[in-house]
Every structure is written in C-alpha cells, then in structure tokens.
Amino acid sequence: MTLKWGIAATGGIASKMAAALQTLDDAEIVAVGSRSPESATTFANKFGIPQAHGSYAELFADPNVDIVYIASPHSHHRDMAVAALDAGKHVLCEKAFAVNTTEATEMVAAARRNHRFLMEAMWTWFIPGNVELKRRIADGAIGKVLTVDADFALDISATNGRHRRADLAGGALLDLGIYPVTFACHVLDEYPDDVKAMGRLTESGVDATLAGVASFPAGALSTFQTSLDGKSGLSARIVGTAGRIEVEAPFWFASAFTVYRSGGIAERVEISNNGLAHEAAHAMERIAAGHLESDVVTLDHSLQTMRLLDEIRAQVGVIYPSET
Ligand SMILES: NC(=O)c1ccc[n+]([C@@H]2O[C@H](COP(=O)([O-])OP(=O)(O)OC[C@H]3O[C@@H](n4cnc5c(N)ncnc54)[C@H](OP(=O)(O)O)[C@@H]3O)[C@@H](O)[C@H]2O)c1
Incomplete structure (x- = not known):
C-alpha cells in the first residue's frame, strides 16, 4: 500500500x-507546505514533488495527503500536529515532540479523538545498529548494565538561529541532549526514576551546556552531556557486570559498536543504516496494519521523554516564553 x-x-x-x-x-x-510559497516551490522543484502549498493550513487540507511529516522548530510542533490530526491526517512529528508535557498531552489527545496515527520521529530507536545493540544487552552480552554514558555537543555558533532562540524553544537539551538522555532509556528499556542536571544558559535564556545523571529502576545509572558551544566525541559507552560496549560516533545513528566481554576478545559489530528511512518505513508498516501508534516509540514513551526533559529544564532554569 502506497502512503x-x-x-x-x-x-x-x-x-x-x-x-x-x-x-x-x-x-x-x-x-510540501511552507510559510512561504517561494520556499514551497523551491523545495517541490528540488525533490520533484507535484504540489507546493504556500501555507501549512493548505497542506493539512490537501485531500491527497495521508500523512504529514512535521519538521518545524519545537515551538510549532503542538499547533501543527493538532491541526494536521484534526484535518484527518496521520502525523510523524520531529523530536523533541513538543515544548513540554502539557503540549505533548494535547497532541496525544488529538490523535486519539481523530483515530489517527501519531509518532515522535526518534529515528535513533530504529537504526539497525542500535536495535542490535539493545538486543544484545537484553540477551546479557555484558551482564547487568551498571552505567550508560553518552554525549552530543556541537559548535553551533550562530546566535540568531533557532538553537539559541527561546521563542522557538531552542537550547541544547531539546535539540541535541534528547539523544544522550533517551539513548539510555532505549538501551535499558525503561525510564529513570530520578534525574539530576546542571546547566549554563545563553544570554537568550536557553541551555547552552548541560550535564546530568539519571537513576533507573533496575539499578543502572546514566550520564549525559550536551552543548551548543563545542563539539564532543558524539559517542556512547555502556558498562555492565560482564563487559562493556563502546558505540562509535555518531552514536544516535550508530553503524558500529564494539563489545568487550570480561576476559574475552573484542567483537566489533558493523551494521549499515539508511538514516531517517527506518522510522518512516516503521510508521508506514504500523499504519498499513491499522495501528494508531508505534510499538517502538510509543506515545507513552514520548510523554515520559517530555516529562524527563521538563524536569531537567526546570532544574537548570530554562523557561520558554510560552510557559510564562
Ligand atoms: N532527526 C534529526 O536528525 C534532526 C536533525 C535536525 C533537526 N531535527 C528536528 O527537526 C526540527 C526542525 O529542525 P531543522 O534543523 O530542520 O530546522 P531548520 O533548518 O531551522 O528548519 C525549520 C523549518 O521550520 C519552519 N518554520 C516554521 N516556523 C518557523 C519559525 N518561526 N522560525 C523558523 N522556522 C520556522 C521553516 O520552514 P518554512 O519556512 O518552509 O515554513 C524552517 O525552514 C526540530 O524539531 C529539530 O529538533 C531533527
């Protein structure tokens, strides 16, 4: 079935x-839909897309569209997702799912009242290397997991881009930090029961650099670092009672990791990937099978992620204008 x-x-x-x-x-x-008819036309020409809409509303009203992919700044996800769902479309919405849990809850309610599919585009959870990594950990490849550590920091120097704008819900956490924070949730298959974070803010009031530690119900601890001001190694490390795994950069779409078993030889696992296509293929499979959400990135996962991000933001003192 073509979607x-x-x-x-x-x-x-x-x-x-x-x-x-x-x-x-x-x-x-x-x-394709854009705030600007010119941008819509340029994009349509580049990708050979037959219809260019000069507003998002026109795109959502297009009877030919089955599913909308929302790729706007975080500040716009809720309004766009709710409008698309109310127009009867399925929705794949970029991460971070929304600005906060209140908005995410409204999105989930819109999906449920319209009986339409909704999924947060956390593509990391569908990357074959990360799926295999999670499988091996669940199978006990390194024993009981003790710690998960990941970093995602880039030098994003432009001060007027969306990353540093509070009105667009910028900051390192929602853009980059969401990966190291939720990578641990993905590999451990649970969400933390406690988190502690510290951060340094930009003059615009969003988080420039942030680090923290989370505690998980089964006993593991995770640490995470993110920044807009300098590039980190972009890798991840998982330590267990019977060995460790090092995930090569960039860990959020890992194509290689090495398993070091205690007393054994190292095994390097390499699995290629097709980037964003895996999450899109998954969304289409779920819709074709009549499901209204993913069984990998469930709506409950997205709500739990939002609660975690809200808590971290509260601890470092980032409040967006829409929240005051
Ligand atoms: N999965 C990933 O690997 C990945 C990577 C990067 C970003 N993301 C996520 O994708 C989303 C978009 O990120 P991006 O890097 O694509 O951002 P971007 O390059 O700045 O593009 C954002 C687009 O949003 C639209 N938009 C609507 N209202 C806007 C406003 N007030 N100001 C600026 N743009 C506005 C614009 O499109 P029109 O002008 O056409 O309306 C703009 O081109 C974010 O949620 C981000 O976290 C995901």
Whole structure:
C-alpha cells in the first residue's frame, strides 16, 4: 500500500526526510507546505514533488495527503500536529515532540479523538545498529548494565538561529541532549526514576551546556552531556557486570559498536543504516496494519521523554516564553 506524504516545513531535516522517503518503495511525497510559497516551490522543484502549498493550513487540507511529516522548530510542533490530526491526517512529528508535557498531552489527545496515527520521529530507536545493540544487552552480552554514558555537543555558533532562540524553544537539551538522555532509556528499556542536571544558559535564556545523571529502576545509572558551544566525541559507552560496549560516533545513528566481554576478545559489530528511512518505513508498516501508534516509540514513551526533559529544564532554569 502506497502512503502519500506531505512535508510541513522546508528546513534542514525536511530535506533529509524527503531524500530518505524517496528511497522507500511504498512512500510517495505528494505535497510540501511552507510559510512561504517561494520556499514551497523551491523545495517541490528540488525533490520533484507535484504540489507546493504556500501555507501549512493548505497542506493539512490537501485531500491527497495521508500523512504529514512535521519538521518545524519545537515551538510549532503542538499547533501543527493538532491541526494536521484534526484535518484527518496521520502525523510523524520531529523530536523533541513538543515544548513540554502539557503540549505533548494535547497532541496525544488529538490523535486519539481523530483515530489517527501519531509518532515522535526518534529515528535513533530504529537504526539497525542500535536495535542490535539493545538486543544484545537484553540477551546479557555484558551482564547487568551498571552505567550508560553518552554525549552530543556541537559548535553551533550562530546566535540568531533557532538553537539559541527561546521563542522557538531552542537550547541544547531539546535539540541535541534528547539523544544522550533517551539513548539510555532505549538501551535499558525503561525510564529513570530520578534525574539530576546542571546547566549554563545563553544570554537568550536557553541551555547552552548541560550535564546530568539519571537513576533507573533496575539499578543502572546514566550520564549525559550536551552543548551548543563545542563539539564532543558524539559517542556512547555502556558498562555492565560482564563487559562493556563502546558505540562509535555518531552514536544516535550508530553503524558500529564494539563489545568487550570480561576476559574475552573484542567483537566489533558493523551494521549499515539508511538514516531517517527506518522510522518512516516503521510508521508506514504500523499504519498499513491499522495501528494508531508505534510499538517502538510509543506515545507513552514520548510523554515520559517530555516529562524527563521538563524536569531537567526546570532544574537548570530554562523557561520558554510560552510557559510564562
Ligand atoms: N532527526 C534529526 O536528525 C534532526 C536533525 C535536525 C533537526 N531535527 C528536528 O527537526 C526540527 C526542525 O529542525 P531543522 O534543523 O530542520 O530546522 P531548520 O533548518 O531551522 O528548519 C525549520 C523549518 O521550520 C519552519 N518554520 C516554521 N516556523 C518557523 C519559525 N518561526 N522560525 C523558523 N522556522 C520556522 C521553516 O520552514 P518554512 O519556512 O518552509 O515554513 C524552517 O525552514 C526540530 O524539531 C529539530 O529538533 C531533527
């Protein structure tokens, strides 16, 4: 069954998703929507998309579109997702799912009242290398997990881009830190029962650099670091009672990791991936099978992630204008 996609917004990740969708047999991009008719037309021409809409509302009203991919700043996810769902579309929405748990809850309610599919685009959880990593840990490859440590820091110097703008819900955590924070949740298959974080803020009031530690119900601890001001190693390390695993950069779409078993030889596992296409293929499979959410990134996972991000933001003192 071919699913007809509409892409909402024409920025960096929208281009990457358009290219990824074009590698999937069952996906057809039928329309793009932008705040600007010129941007919509430029994007449509670049990817050979038949319909360019000069507003998001027109895209959501397009009867030819089955599923909308939302690729706007975090500040716009809730309103766009709810509008698309109320227009009867399925929705794949970029991470971070929303600005906070209140908004995420409204999105979930909109999906449920409209009986439409909704999923947060946490592509990391679908990358084959990370799926295999999680499987091995669950199978006891390194014994009981003690610690998970991951970092995602980039030098994003531009001060007027969305990353540093409080009105667009910028900051390191929602953009980059969400990966190291939830990587531990992914590999451990549970969410923390406690978290402690510290951060340094930009003059615009968003988190520039942030580090923290989380405690998980089964006993593991995770540490995470993120920043907009300098590049880190972009890797992850998992230590267990019977060995350790080092995930090569970039860990959030890992194509290689090495398992070091206590007293044994190292095994390097290499698995190629097709980037954003895996999450899109999963969403299409779930919709074709009649499901209204993912069984990998469930709506409850997205709500739990939002609660965790809310708690970390509260501890470091980041409050967005829409929250005052
Ligand atoms: N999965 C990943 O690997 C990944 C990577 C990067 C980003 N992301 C996520 O994807 C989302 C978008 O990130 P991006 O890097 O693509 O951002 P971007 O390059 O800045 O593009 C964002 C797009 O959103 C639209 N938009 C709507 N209202 C806007 C406003 N007030 N100001 C600026 N743009 C506005 C614009 O499209 P129009 O002008 O066409 O309306 C703009 O091109 C974020 O949620 C981010 O966290 C995910």
